[in-house]
Amino acid sequence: MAQNVQSGGVSTHEQSELDAAGAENFDAIIARDSRIEPRDWMPEAYRRSLVRQISQHAHSEIIGMQPEANWITRAPSLKRKSILMAKVQDEAGHGLYLYSAAETLGTSRDEMMDALVAGKARYSSIFNYPTPTWADMGAIGWMVDGAAICNQVPLCRASYGPYGRAMVRVCKEESFHQRQGFEILLELANGTPEQKEMAQDAVNRWYAPSLMMFGPPDDDSPNSKQSMAWNIKRFSNDELRSRFVGMMVEQVKVLGLTLPDTQIRFNEATKKWDHAPLDWEEFKEVLAGRGPCNAQRLERRRSAHEEGAWVREAATAYAEKQAAKNAQKVAA
Amino acid sequence: MNEQDKASSTTPAPEPGAHRWPLWEVFVRSNRGLSHVHAGSLHAPDASMALRNARDLYTRRNEGVSIWVVPADAIAASDPDAKGAFFESPQGKDYRHATYYTKSEGVKHL
Ligand SMILES: [Fe+2]
Ligand SMILES: [Fe+2]
Ligand SMILES: [Fe+2]
Numbered sequence: 001m002a003q004n005v006q007s008g009g010v011s012t013h014e015q016s017e018l019d020a021a022g023a024e025n026f027d028a029i030i031a032r033d034s035r036i037e038p039r040d041w042m043p044e045a046y047r048r049s050l051v052r053q054i055s056q057h058a059h060s061e062i063i064g065m066q067p068e069a070n071w072i073t074r075a076p077s078l079k080r081k082s083i084l085m086a087k088v089q090d091e092a093g094h095g096l097y098l099y100s101a102a103e104t105l106g107t108s109r110d111e112m113m114d115a116l117v118a119g120k121a122r123y124s125s126i127f128n129y130p131t132p133t134w135a136d137m138g139a140i141g142w143m144v145d146g147a148a149i150c151n152q153v154p155l156c157r158a159s160y161g162p163y164g165r166a167m168v169r170v171c172k173e174e175s176f177h178q179r180q181g182f183e184i185l186l187e188l189a190n191g192t193p194e195q196k197e198m199a200q201d202a203v204n205r206w207y208a209p210s211l212m213m214f215g216p217p218d219d220d221s222p223n224s225k226q227s228m229a230w231n232i233k234r235f236s237n238d239e240l241r242s243r244f245v246g247m248m249v250e251q252v253k254v255l256g257l258t259l260p261d262t263q264i265r266f267n268e269a270t271k272k273w274d275h276a277p278l279d280w281e282e283f284k285e286v287l288a289g290r291g292p293c294n295a296q297r298l299e300r301r302r303s304a305h306e307e308g309a310w311v312r313e314a315a316t317a318y319a320e321k322q323a324a325k326n327a328q329k330v331a332a
Numbered sequence: 333m334n335e336q337d338k339a340s341s342t343t344p345a346p347e348p349g350a351h352r353w354p355l356w357e358v359f360v361r362s363n364r365g366l367s368h369v370h371a372g373s374l375h376a377p378d379a380s381m382a383l384r385n386a387r388d389l390y391t392r393r394n395e396g397v398s399i400w401v402v403p404a405d406a407i408a409a410s411d412p413d414a415k416g417a418f419f420e421s422p423q424g425k426d427y428r429h430a431t432y433y434t435k436s437e438g439v440k441h442l
Contacts, residue, residue, distance in 0.1 A: 039412045086392075093389055100373045103355070109375060110352065166372070173393075316352065319377035 030231055035161040038104040046230055049223065050160050051105050053232070055112045058098035059123035062116070063297050065091045067131040068140060076134060083180050084137065090177065094170045101162040117302050125283055126209050128291030135188055135195075135202035141181015143203070143210040143248070149174045150244045151214060159231035182251070189256045196256075203252070204260040211275065212283045214241040220280070242272040249273070354403055356382040360390055361398040368400050376401075 022041025029036055036042055065088045072088065075081040099109050115121040126144055131137070152174065155167040188199035215221055215237040227233040235243075249264050263276040285291065353375040359368035371390045376382035382401040390396065410418055426432045436442050 037412060039409070089392070093392065096374065096389055097372055103373070169372075312352070315377045315381060319381070322378060 030159060033159075033231060035164065036159055037161045045226075047105050049227065049230075050163065050232065051102055051107050053227075054098055054102040054105075054163055055107065055115075056122050058095045058102060058112065059116050059121050060127065061091050061095035061098060063123045063127045063301060066297055066300055067127055067129070068137060070131055071134065071137050074134070075137070080184075087141070087177050087180065090173045094173070097166040097169055101166040104162045113305070117298075117305050119289070119298055122287065124213060125286040125291060126213050128286050128293045128297060129205070129209055130293055133198050133202060135185065135198040136206070138181050138184030138188060138199060139202035139206040141177050142185055142251070143181075143206045144213070145174055145177040145181060146247070147210045147213040147244055149178060150240050150247075154234035157231075157234060182255070185255050185257070199255070200257050203257050207260050208278055211241055211245070212278055214238075214244070216280060216283070239272070245273040245275050353377050354405070356386070356401040357404050357407060358386040358390055359400040359402070360396040362396055364397060368398065373404060
């Protein structure tokens with residue numbers, strides 16, 4: 001629940017005593033792997049870190065609707081159109097669950113929206129890549145949603161209650177996303193040689209960007225350690241990435257396709273899946289706003305927000321009018 | 333909310349005028365015979381829009397047969413930090429549980 005209460009009417013001395021007691025309670029809750037709830041005392045850095053992570057996640061879901069919405073009108077059958085619409089609608093829902101969770105930390109929805117539209121907020125780099133073919137809908141579902149699931153399942157146990165609960169809801173819905181993508185690729189891979197080639201091309205293009213969704217390598221991920229100490233994150237970026245590679249390498253066989261990486265092997269010494277090095281310069285460029293579609297994605301979000309303004313205004317006006325009418329009725 | 337409650341929370345208040353629409357808490361009854369359970373929250377200009385939005389957001393897969401929306405402001409909550417004091421009374425009152433009574437063990441249908 002999002003009840004925002006203000007601290008007021010206490011002296012500095014009282015406040016520092018309250019903080020000390022709060023910190024002790026917070027540490028104890030984290031130590032026994034229990035959950036922090038919205039109105040609990042929490043360190044400022046914990047709050048800030050969660051707002052950053054949850055709002056970035058929400059923005060990713062919202063921006064993530066675009067590469068797929070792009071194909072709704074051109075999906076090859078009514079069935080595929082319906083499926084794609086349902087998926088895109090789910091992503092909108094995921095964004096809203098997450099904005100709600102972030103709001104419980106005292107940051108308003110409008111603040112987050114404004115930051116996104118103003119280009120001041122980050123979102124997953126993956127959604128800045130183009131979707132030129134129908135096979136991209138398959139590759140996104142299988143690989144991008146697949147990587148998201150890998151990342152998100154452990155987040156269901158995040159120490160911040162509202163975030164964990166939002167992730168449970170999200171994860172329930174994600175598995176359909178991955179399966180429908182897999183099916184698209186499977187059908188193409190068993191189609192004409194041109195269709196199979198199209199599927200392979202999409203897998204080739206989405207492979208590295210989806211591996212980068214897990215974030216920078218552990219030795220270059222400054223926030224990870226603290227986030228793990230707070231039980232927000234449960235596994236490191238590299239750990240999750242390696243798990244994902246292990247799953248992909250098996251599943252791609254069922255598709256009769258290949259991954260564009262000849263260095264994948266199970267490392268007996270580390271018990272992890274190794275893969276070819278990734279281009280982290282590209283990752284940083286895309287995150288910094290210089291990816292293939294960054295400008296387009298933001299522009300689209302901005303115009304959707306502005307073009308929807310009249311709907312929001314009309315709804316507000318209607319609500320005010322109804323409230324006034326009801327007040328009159330009561331008075332009469 | 334009482335004063336003590338306010339003082340001990342660290343959640344900063346949102347900036348004034350930040351929410352153009354009020355916040356509603358959503359409760360969903362998943363099946364007849366079960367109670368409504370908190371599902372999440374959303375913003376909407378009025379109750380009927382809140383209900384429609386809640387339907388679209390929280391029941392896309394038959395998750396509910398009934399929805400409640402409640403203005404978040406209307407909910408009074410206990411102080412999370414007063415846990416010890418506020419919930420003290422059941423402490424040490426094991427005799428409120430059936431498991432406290434062991435002498436009747438082995439007696440059928442009791
Ligand atoms: Fe999603
Ligand atoms: Fe996601
Ligand atoms: Fe998804």
